[in-house]
Amino acid sequence: MQMEVVGCGKGKKDMSLRGRFAVIFLALTVLDVLLLVSAEEHERISGSAGDVLEDDPVGRLKVFIYELPSKYNKQVLEKDSRCLTHMFATEIFMHDFLLASAVRTLNPAEADWFYTPVYSTCDLTPNGLPLPFKSPQMMRSAIEYISNQWPFWNRTEGADHFFVVPHDFGACFHYQEEKAIERGILPLLQRATLVQTFGQSYHVCLKEGSIVVPPYCPPQKMQSRIIPASTPRSIFVYFRGLFYDIGNDPEGGYYARGARASVWENFKNNPLFDISTEHPVTYYEDMQRAVFCLCPLGWAPWSPRLVEGVIFGCIPVIIADDIVLPFADAIPWEEIGVFVAEKDVPNLDTILTSISPEVVLKKQRLLANPAMKQAMLFPQPAQPGDAFHQILNGLARKLPHDKTIYLEPGHSVLNWTSGPPGDLKPWKLS
Amino acid sequence: MKATGPRSLQRCNTRRTSTSPERYSEGSIRPSALRLCVHAVACLVSLILGFRFSREALLVVVAFRHSPGDSISQKLSSNLDRISEPEIGLKFPYVPGKATDDAAPEKLPLDSKLTVPPVKSSRVHVGRHEILIRPWPRPNPLEVAVAHALLQRVQQEQRRLYVAGEWRRVIVITPTFSRTFQWAHLTGLMHTLMSVPGPLTWIVVEAGGVSNETASLLARSGLECFHLSVDQSMPAAWSQREPMESLMRVTALRFVRERKLDGVIVFADDSNTHSLRLFDEVQNVKWLGAVSVGILGNYVSTQDTQELQGLSEEGRQLVSVQGPACNESCHLIGWHILPRLEQSVKFDDVSKTVVSTKDLVWAGFVLNSRILWEDAEKPDYISDWDEWTSNQVVPSSPLGLVKNQVFVEPLGNCGREVLLWWLRIEARADSKFPSRWVIDPPLEVVVPSKRTPWPEARFEQPSLVHSAESLNQSDKHRVKHSGRTRSKQGARHSNKRRQGLPSKVEDFTISQGQ
Numbered sequence: 001m002q003m004e005v006v007g008c009g010k011g012k013k014d015m016s017l018r019g020r021f022a023v024i025f026l027a028l029t030v031l032d033v034l035l036l037v038s039a040e041e042h043e044r045i046s047g048s049a050g051d052v053l054e055d056d057p058v059g060r061l062k063v064f065i066y067e068l069p070s071k072y073n074k075q076v077l078e079k080d081s082r083c084l085t086h087m088f089a090t091e092i093f094m095h096d097f098l099l100a101s102a103v104r105t106l107n108p109a110e111a112d113w114f115y116t117p118v119y120s121t122c123d124l125t126p127n128g129l130p131l132p133f134k135s136p137q138m139m140r141s142a143i144e145y146i147s148n149q150w151p152f153w154n155r156t157e158g159a160d161h162f163f164v165v166p167h168d169f170g171a172c173f174h175y176q177e178e179k180a181i182e183r184g185i186l187p188l189l190q191r192a193t194l195v196q197t198f199g200q201s202y203h204v205c206l207k208e209g210s211i212v213v214p215p216y217c218p219p220q221k222m223q224s225r226i227i228p229a230s231t232p233r234s235i236f237v238y239f240r241g242l243f244y245d246i247g248n249d250p251e252g253g254y255y256a257r258g259a260r261a262s263v264w265e266n267f268k269n270n271p272l273f274d275i276s277t278e279h280p281v282t283y284y285e286d287m288q289r290a291v292f293c294l295c296p297l298g299w300a301p302w303s304p305r306l307v308e309g310v311i312f313g314c315i316p317v318i319i320a321d322d323i324v325l326p327f328a329d330a331i332p333w334e335e336i337g338v339f340v341a342e343k344d345v346p347n348l349d350t351i352l353t354s355i356s357p358e359v360v361l362k363k364q365r366l367l368a369n370p371a372m373k374q375a376m377l378f379p380q381p382a383q384p385g386d387a388f389h390q391i392l393n394g395l396a397r398k399l400p401h402d403k404t405i406y407l408e409p410g411h412s413v414l415n416w417t418s419g420p421p422g423d424l425k426p427w428k429l430s
Numbered sequence: 431m432k433a434t435g436p437r438s439l440q441r442c443n444t445r446r447t448s449t450s451p452e453r454y455s456e457g458s459i460r461p462s463a464l465r466l467c468v469h470a471v472a473c474l475v476s477l478i479l480g481f482r483f484s485r486e487a488l489l490v491v492v493a494f495r496h497s498p499g500d501s502i503s504q505k506l507s508s509n510l511d512r513i514s515e516p517e518i519g520l521k522f523p524y525v526p527g528k529a530t531d532d533a534a535p536e537k538l539p540l541d542s543k544l545t546v547p548p549v550k551s552s553r554v555h556v557g558r559h560e561i562l563i564r565p566w567p568r569p570n571p572l573e574v575a576v577a578h579a580l581l582q583r584v585q586q587e588q589r590r591l592y593v594a595g596e597w598r599r600v601i602v603i604t605p606t607f608s609r610t611f612q613w614a615h616l617t618g619l620m621h622t623l624m625s626v627p628g629p630l631t632w633i634v635v636e637a638g639g640v641s642n643e644t645a646s647l648l649a650r651s652g653l654e655c656f657h658l659s660v661d662q663s664m665p666a667a668w669s670q671r672e673p674m675e676s677l678m679r680v681t682a683l684r685f686v687r688e689r690k691l692d693g694v695i696v697f698a699d700d701s702n703t704h705s706l707r708l709f710d711e712v713q714n715v716k717w718l719g720a721v722s723v724g725i726l727g728n729y730v731s732t733q734d735t736q737e738l739q740g741l742s743e744e745g746r747q748l749v750s751v752q753g754p755a756c757n758e759s760c761h762l763i764g765w766h767i768l769p770r771l772e773q774s775v776k777f778d779d780v781s782k783t784v785v786s787t788k789d790l791v792w793a794g795f796v797l798n799s800r801i802l803w804e805d806a807e808k809p810d811y812i813s814d815w816d817e818w819t820s821n822q823v824v825p826s827s828p829l830g831l832v833k834n835q836v837f838v839e840p841l842g843n844c845g846r847e848v849l850l851w852w853l854r855i856e857a858r859a860d861s862k863f864p865s866r867w868v869i870d871p872p873l874e875v876v877v878p879s880k881r882t883p884w885p886e887a888r889f890e891q892p893s894l895v896h897s898a899e900s901l902n903q904s905d906k907h908r909v910k911h912s913g914r915t916r917s918k919q920g921a922r923h924s925n926k927r928r929q930g931l932p933s934k935v936e937d938f939t940i941s942q943g944q
Contacts, residue, residue, distance in 0.1 A: 041591050177556045200554070230592040230710075232585040236577050258559035266567040272577050291584055321554045346564040353573040357583040364584070 042368035045336075049329040049397060053371045054385055057392035058102045061399055064111035065098055066146050068118065071429040072138070076122045087215040087304050088121040088130055090197070091164040093378050095119075097388045100381075113193075113395055114152055114161040118142040121167055135173045136186050136419070137427035139163075143188050157414050158192035159405035162395060165189075166215065168300040170196035172205040175299065180205055187418045191405070193398070195391055197302050199324030206324060211394040213387055214326040217307045219379045225284040226312075236272040237352065238290035238314065239263070240279055241305075242298070259319050260296050262345040270349060287312040291360065292338070292352055296320065306337075307376045315363050317352065319345060327375060327390050329397070336366045589627070597628040598713055599693030601686060601799060605678035606644065606700045607637035607664035610857035613867050615700035616644065620651045623698075626709045631655065631691060635678040638663030643866050658685060666859050675699075676824045679792055687802040687815060695797040701853050702793055708849035711841050712796045717812060718832050719796040719839040722753030722766075724848040726855075751848055753794055754840035762840050765790060793850060795828045796841065811837045 045053055073095065077083055083092060095117040098104055105111050120135040147153035153161065165171045171189050172180035184204050185194075198205055199212035206212075243264035245255040252261045267273040275294070280286065287293055293309040297320035306325070309316040316337040318325070325333045333339075340351055366372065374385040382388045407413065417424065602623060606612055623630055632655035636644055640659045648655050660678050664671060679697060686695065694712050698704060708721065726749075755764040767790060800806040802815055811833045818830050832838060842849050 181556065202554075228592070230588060232588060234581060234585070236581060252561055253558040257554075258561040261561045262563060265561060265563045269567070270569045272569065272574060291581065342559075343562065346562050346567070349569065349573055349577075353576045353580070355580075357580050360580060360584065361587055364587075 041365065042370070043362070043365045045331060045366055045369055045372055047328070047330045047332045052330045052393060052397075053375055053390070055389075055393050055396075056384065057389055057396050060396040061103055061112045061392065062105040062110055063098055063101075063103050063113045063115055063392075063395075064105055064108040064152075065095075065115045065117060066150065068116065068142060068145060072118045072142055075429055076119045080122060080124050082124055082128050083119065083122040085218060086124075086128060086130075087197075087217065088166045089216040090166045090195075090213060090378060091117075091119050091121060093216065093380065094164050094195070094388065094391070096380070097382045101388075101392075103392060108150065108152060111152075112160065112399055112401070116142055116146055116161065116163055118163075120165065120173075129175070130167065132167060132173045132175055133422070134427060134430075135167065136183075136423040137425055139171075139173075139186060140188060140423060141427035154409075154412075155407065156191070156401075156405045157407060157412065158189065160401055162193040162195055162211075163189060164195045166195075166197045166213075168198065169205040170194060170198040170210070171207075177299070183420065186423070188414055188416070190414060193395070197326075198300060199326070199328075200301050200320075201322040201324055203322070209398065211391055212324050212326050212328060213391060214307045214376045215302060215304045216378050217304045217311075217376075219377045222284060222308065222311050227285050227288050229313075231289060233289055233291050235274045235286065235290035237267075237274065237292045237294060237317070237348075238287060239273075239275040239294035239296075240277070240283055240286075242277055243275075245299075248299075255299065256297050257321075257342055259342045259345055260298070262342075263294065263296060263319070263348065266346050267349065272349065272353075284308070284312065287314050290314045292317050294319065295337075297323070310336075310367060310376045311373050313364060313367050315360065315367065317348075319348075326387075327394065330390060330393070331372070331375065336363055336372070338363075586627070593710070595713065599629045599631060599691075600626065600709055600712065601631045601633065601691055601693045601695045602698045603633045603635070603679055603682040603686075603695060604698050604700050605635045605637070605675045605682075608641055608643075609664075609859075610861045610863045611855075612700065613643065613647070613863075616647055618703070619698060619700050620647060620653075622704050622706070623653055624651055625706060627706075628709070629654075630709075631693065633658060633682045633685065635660060635682045637674060637678060646866070656685065658682060672826070673824055676792070676826050680819060680824055683802055684819075686799055687804070690803055691799055693799050695799050697792040697795060698850075699791075699793050699852070701856070703851040703853060705849045707847070708842075711847070711849060714841060715796045715798055715839060717798050717801050717809065717839070718828065718837070719841045720754040720762075720790075720845070721794055721796060721841050721850065722751050722845045722848045723791055723794045724851040725750040725752060726851050726853045749848075752790060752852075753848075754838065754845040756840055756844040756846075760840070760844040762836065762838055762844075766845075790827050790829065791852060792827060793852060797828060797831070801831060809837075 044051060047053075073092075077092060083089060095115075098115055098117075108114070118138060120138050121130040123131045123134055125131055143153065143158070163171070165173075167173060168175045169177065169180035171185045171194050172183050173186060174180040174183060181204050185207055190207075194207055194210040195213055196206075196210055197213055197215045199210075200206055241260075242255075243260045244250075244252050249255040252258065255261070263275065267275060274286070274290070287308060291314065293305060293312075293314035293316055295303060295305040295309060295316045295318050297303070301320035301323045306316050306318070308314075317340060318333075318337050319340050319342060321342050325331070325337075338352070338355065340348060344351060371385050374383065375387060375390050378387050604616075604619065606616060623632055630653055632648070632651070632653050634644065634648060634655060635658045637660050639661060640657055645657055648657055658678075658681060660681055662674065662677075664674055683695070685691075694715055696708070696712055702723075711721070712719065751766060753766055754762050755766050757763050801808065801812055804815070813831055813833055818825060829835060829838070
């Protein structure tokens with residue numbers, strides 16, 4: 001048994017002497033430039049309001065919580081406990097947070113903001129979707145109560161009050177867009193600040209001065225499925241969800257304004273796009289192996305996919321015209337996500353491949369910022385920098401109140417009798 | 431021009447045209463005077479006729495639309511944004527009326543869109559929208575290449591940020607020998623190794639001397655490699671092949687020891703399939719590690735080995751895996767092995783030979799190359815090289831390098847991840863194949879099939895009929911130069927046939943008989 005050694009290749013290592021010197025010289029000149037480029041994992045986020053994600057609201061505002069009878073909150077929750085886990089659970093957790101928070105004050109005379117804990121999305125169908133038909137009545141009833149019991153509502157007619165309305169179309173209280181537009185924002189809430197998930201520019205259901213928040217996603221469910229960050233991201237574009245809503249819009253064209261159907265028809269055969277309607281068990285793990293995650297609109301422009309994309313470091317590709325994203329003044333979404341107009345959906349692959357790698361890496365660095373991830377979540381118990389604190393920061397940024405909101409006693413701006421006749425009926429917990 | 435009916439009564443000064451100056455003022459296209467004149471004339475005409483006729487593009491759309499006009503106006507008012515858009519945005523030719531079912535009547539009343547407050551300058555409205563599909567929705571290969579480059583860059587950055595520690599050079603040891611599937615296996619392995627994102631050394635040990643084919647393949651790879659050889663040729667019997675392969679691997683290890691190559695040694699057999707994660711995982715080995723090896727092609731024909739066949743109680747196919755077994759606290763407590771593995775029965779001529787593998791395959795082990803060095807600092811539980819190779823029997827697995835098996839490190843999440851697959855399929859030992867699987871010069875054979883519609887087949891000579899039958903079997907590589915003359919003959923005959931009357935039925939029956 002003999003051994004013959006034949007060297008068969010030396011790899012790509014051979015370089016001439018001059019070449020080596022050139023490389024060293026270049027490396028030295030580039031080195032100081034590289035030192036300036038951030039070699040960190042993440043970058044600071046500062047939006048149009050400045051670097052405000054990590055502000056502490058304690059000491060900057062005081063919130064008074066009205067004591068409503070439990071039929072407005074506790075009893076509603078007792079009837080259906082699914083309200084704690086669906087994506088409209090923000091209102092319940094906001095109440096819990098404020099009850100225990102340091103910004104709460106028991107003296108209403110020194111309060112800057114007033115909060116009314118009414119769980120208006122908690123009337124669920126057997127499938128778990130909220131019925132909007134009683135919500136306006138419930139809200140009216142609650143406002144009648146607080147205006148009778150305390151003088152603060154009539155003092156400003158709600159201008160220093162805020163309400164959490166996480167419905168599909170906010171305070172328009174309907175899940176169908178046409179009906180929601182017809183109804184408009186509930187007349188009694190015209191002066192109050194609304195904390196809602198819906199946000200679309202030039203839309204009736206987004207009022208000036210509203211605070212747009214992300215939908216509720218259970219933080220433990222997502223954080224328990226995080227895989228090691230060194231797992232290579234090998235999926236280019238990822239999406240799981242409906243493209244056609246066969247039940248409500250069998251012909252297509254209404255659902256998502258045809259955008260989701262367009263994504264499917266154009267890219268179902270494209271190997272770069274991992275899109276399908278099947279929800280796999282490894283949904284969260286797959287998102288962490290993807291570079292881009294599509295967040296197209298559905299029946300409403302907002303979706304929990306944005307939150308999931310941010311938590312899992314997948315760059316959100318937002319396909320929803322005129323959408324207003326959560327905390328838009330604190331988070332510069334244009335630098336973090338990719339916005340694609342609905343009419344440009346057939347060119348989506350061209351658009352995404354034309355983004356340069358440096359831009360992609362910068363977006364990933366911004367997403368990796370823990371402040372960014374924290375701002376999208378509603379953890380229990382609350383942690384500094386989370387979405388609860390961002391809401392309070394948003395409220396604090398609106399202070400001090402303009403003097404004109406205070407009305408003369410007896411002077412009334414709101415019309416208590418306007419609205420569809422169904423809204424004017426008294427509300428009873430069924 | 432089709433009549434669209436009185437339902438679409440809209441004046442020229444509707445919301446649409448009122449926003450059009452806004453669109454124009456966005457600065458894209460200045461309307462020419464001629465266009466304005468046509469527009470004015472169209473307005474007048476529509477006033478007279480009583481329905482909308484304000485854009486000349488309308489003519490084109492209306493003329494090409496086949497469906498009845500009950501929903502045209504509906505569609506058009508949502509489409510006009512896009513039809514007038516070509517000046518502004520769309521790169522692709524926009525295909526109107528695609529995908530949505532045009533015959534479906536519109537349920538929405540026309541007014542719903544007009545309830546959107548006209549003051550706002552948004553073009554987003556509720557209602558039925560067109561599903562935009564570009565006419566050739568296929569991936570552009572250039573874009574796919576760009577996307578892959580982006581993924582590589584992202585992964586490189588991930589490695590830089592999150593993978594702690596330096597990438598250690600991977601030394602891959604592959605024993606190989608000349609056989610039918612060697613070229614296929616080696617090409618696959620070569621591409622796997624070329625995709626490994628880090629420095630790699632490939633040591634190929636060949637039985638029976640260095641062969642030019644293998645050398646050419648290694649040169650093509652561009653990797654740093656060493657081509658060793660062992661003079662003995664690979665024996666034909668399966669039972670003797672394993673010791674021979676072990677011998678070749680030990681030869682390579684001796685080479686590593688003498689040259690003092692530094693890195694992580696992976697035993698990559700040419701017939702194995704490796705995941706790229708394997709090469710990331712083996713970076714974590716300290717001295718001797720074990721990975722789980724999935725086993726493909728484990729077909730067992732006997733009845734009493736139902737469980738070996740890999741069927742669970744429900745009849746679902748299980749996959750055999752050989753590798754370390756761990757307890758809950760991720761300590762090695764044993765090995766998963768298959769007591770009797772049989773070779774695949776498909777191509778093997780000694781089909782029932784049982785290869786009992788009490789020991790574990792080499793491919794499941796990973797070494798730190800310093801374990802072989804003479805004068806490296808090693809812990810006490812590592813045996814000496816001379817001890818391990820001193821007795822005349824070649825070691826059948828590197829387990830002998832550690833004095834106690836407890837010190838073997840299980841990799842891949844303690845053996846739960848299967849990172850490589852052992853494909854146990856080989857061709858017959860006597861099968862013939864062309865060198866480098868290149869047939870040069872290319873075959874120029876016209877071989878009639880048994881059932882041919884071509885009439886010239888019936889002029890075939892009997893000798894060629896026999897050769898055609900033998901060609902239908904496994905060996906397809908014999909070049910037949912007589913085929914050329916035969917085709918010429920066939921052409922002449924076919925010309926003759928074409929000049930005459932159409933062929934009769936019995937001509938074809940003769941050809942079908944062959």
